Each structure stands twice: as structure tokens, then as C-alpha cells.
Amino acid sequence: MENLNFNLSRRAFLANSSKAGLALSLGGTAILSACSGEAKGDSQAVLATSFTQSPLSFDFAALEPHIDAMTMEIHYTKHAAGYARNLEAAIGEENVDTNKPLEDVLANISNYSTKMRNNGGGHYNHELFWKVMTPDAAERPEGALADAINDSFGSFEAFAEQFETAAKTRFGSGWAWLVVGNDKKLAVGSTPNQDNPLMDISDFKGIPLLGLDVWEHAYYLHYQNRRADYVSAFWNIVNWKMVAERFAAASM
Incomplete structure (x- = not known):
């Protein structure tokens, strides 16, 4: 599969702005063309990621008992914050144009250093992770996303089984991922370390809709070596509304 190619004008993208625009090509076929907020609405901004750490939308204890408060606090303030700091350093060292979204860097990560790959990937992955979790989770998706899951996997149960297996x-x-592929079908897969499906070096490519961190620091305080229990508990806190918004934007 060919590389992901992102193009974004300076005018269209402002970091952390709801008027962010993102244009993506996968395998030479356009699967996402997002314009400015004025042109197509603010929903497109959900796919663009800035280079700085965003605040959590919930308290550290909000996801208990599925993810404990201490794990959330350490994960966010130490691990994720570390990726953001190291990414900032790499940006300065490699003269990255931060008027473009982080996705632009990831799509061309083979042109950058290992430091950029590890920390750019780590920052992107965690920024998405916080967004796709909520203490007010629905049991399962509805609407167009539910239909797409049924079409791609046969049923929600079959999708969940494949996702859990990947994790x-x-x-x-x-990380384990649910992505939109170049054929606009959904697919499940995983990537090592802090790689993700946006990277041109990844064997598994697509636009991430849902990501699950399976590094031990994400679960070890509460689950110890029981990764399977952590993975199964994840369904109790998935923010299907956010996943559906990402799916809608990626499908335009």
C-alpha cells in the first residue's frame, strides 16, 4: 500500500482551532478532504492534532473502576506529558512547520528522526486515546458507525472480538486500532511501540477512529499482568460519540 499523504494550507490550519483543515490521500485515492470550518463545518477539526498536550475532559478518577485514578494521573502527567515535551524538542531540532497538523509529520515520518517518530507517535496516540474515552459511555455505537461496523465485520460482536484479539x-x-482504510471500509489492526496507522513506515495503514494503549504503564497498577482484563474493560468507557464523529469526518 502506498504512503499516506497529507496536505494542509497554512491558512486552513490553526493549532487547537476548530477551523483546522486536513486533506488526506491514501494509496492515491482521496478518502478525506477536509476544508476550513467556514466551508464544511467544525466537525472536520476532530481529525487534526496539534503539537501540544490538551487538557483532559474528565477527572483522573472518572473512569474508575475500569481505569484507576493513579494510573490515569501517572499516564497523563508523566508518560504523555513526556512525549509532548520531547516532541517539542524534536520540532526545534528538525525545523518542523507547526502551522501544519501533526498528521502531516506522521504521514512522512520516514523523513524524520527516531526521536520524532517515537515522540510524535506517542503524543498523537495519547491525544486520541484521551478523546475516545468517557465516563458516560454508551454500550455500543449507533447510526452510520454501527452500520459500517456491521458491514465491515458482520456484527458488533465480531468487531469487538477482532479488536480484542489485536490488543x-x-x-x-x-496499540490496537480501528481505522478507516483506503476503500472507506473499517479495519482492525495493531502497531508496535508508539507507531500508528498514519505513519508511512507502518504495515497497517488508515485513519484512526479508535485506539487502545496496551503498554504496561496503561494498566499495570490495577490489572498487573492481566492485559486481557484491561482490554475487555475498555468497552465500558469508549466514547462512541467521538468515534462516530471521527468516522463521519473521515468518510467525507
Whole structure:
């Protein structure tokens, strides 16, 4: 599969702005063309990620008992914050144009250093992770996203099984993903370390809709070595509204 290519004008993108615009090509076929907020509405901004750490939308204890408060606090203030700081340093060292979204860098990550790959990926992955979790989770998705899941996997149960398998069987550290592929179908897969499906070096490509962190620091305080229990508990806190918004934007 060919690389992901992102193009974004300076005028269209403002970091942390609801008027962010993002244009993406996957395998030479346009699967996302997002314009400015004035042109197509603020929903497109959901796919653009800035280079700085965003505040959490919930308290550290809000996801208990599925994710404990201490794990959330350490994860957000230490691990994720560390990726954001190291990414800032890499940006200065490699003269990155921050008028473009982080996705532009990730799509061309083979042109950058290992430091940029690890920390740019780590920052993006965690920024998405916080957004796709909520203490007010619905049991399962509805509407167009539910239809797409049924079309791509046969049923929600079949999708959940594939996603859990991807998360549980990822060797070592990494992430499990639900993505929109170049054919606009949904797909499940995983990536090692802090890689993600936007990267041109990734064997598994697509626009991430849902990501699950399976590094041990994400669950070890509460679940110890029981990654499978952590993965199964994830369904209790998935923000299906956010996943559906990302799906709608990625499908335009």
C-alpha cells in the first residue's frame, strides 16, 4: 500500500482551532478532504492534532473502576506529558512547520528522526486515546458507525472480538486500532511501540477512529499482568460519540 499523504494550507490550519483543515490521500485515492470550518463545518477539526498536550475532559478518577485514578494521573502527567515535551524538542531540532497538523509529520515520518517518530507517535496516540474515552459511555455505537461496523465485520460482536484479539496479541508494547482504510471500509489492526496507522513506515495503514494503549504503564497498577482484563474493560468507557464523529469526518 502506498504512503499516506497529507496536505494542509497554512491558512486552513490553526493549532487547537476548530477551523483546522486536513486533506488526506491514501494509496492515491482521496478518502478525506477536509476544508476550513467556514466551508464544511467544525466537525472536520476532530481529525487534526496539534503539537501540544490538551487538557483532559474528565477527572483522573472518572473512569474508575475500569481505569484507576493513579494510573490515569501517572499516564497523563508523566508518560504523555513526556512525549509532548520531547516532541517539542524534536520540532526545534528538525525545523518542523507547526502551522501544519501533526498528521502531516506522521504521514512522512520516514523523513524524520527516531526521536520524532517515537515522540510524535506517542503524543498523537495519547491525544486520541484521551478523546475516545468517557465516563458516560454508551454500550455500543449507533447510526452510520454501527452500520459500517456491521458491514465491515458482520456484527458488533465480531468487531469487538477482532479488536480484542489485536490488543491482546500485540507482542510487547503497542496499540490496537480501528481505522478507516483506503476503500472507506473499517479495519482492525495493531502497531508496535508508539507507531500508528498514519505513519508511512507502518504495515497497517488508515485513519484512526479508535485506539487502545496496551503498554504496561496503561494498566499495570490495577490489572498487573492481566492485559486481557484491561482490554475487555475498555468497552465500558469508549466514547462512541467521538468515534462516530471521527468516522463521519473521515468518510467525507
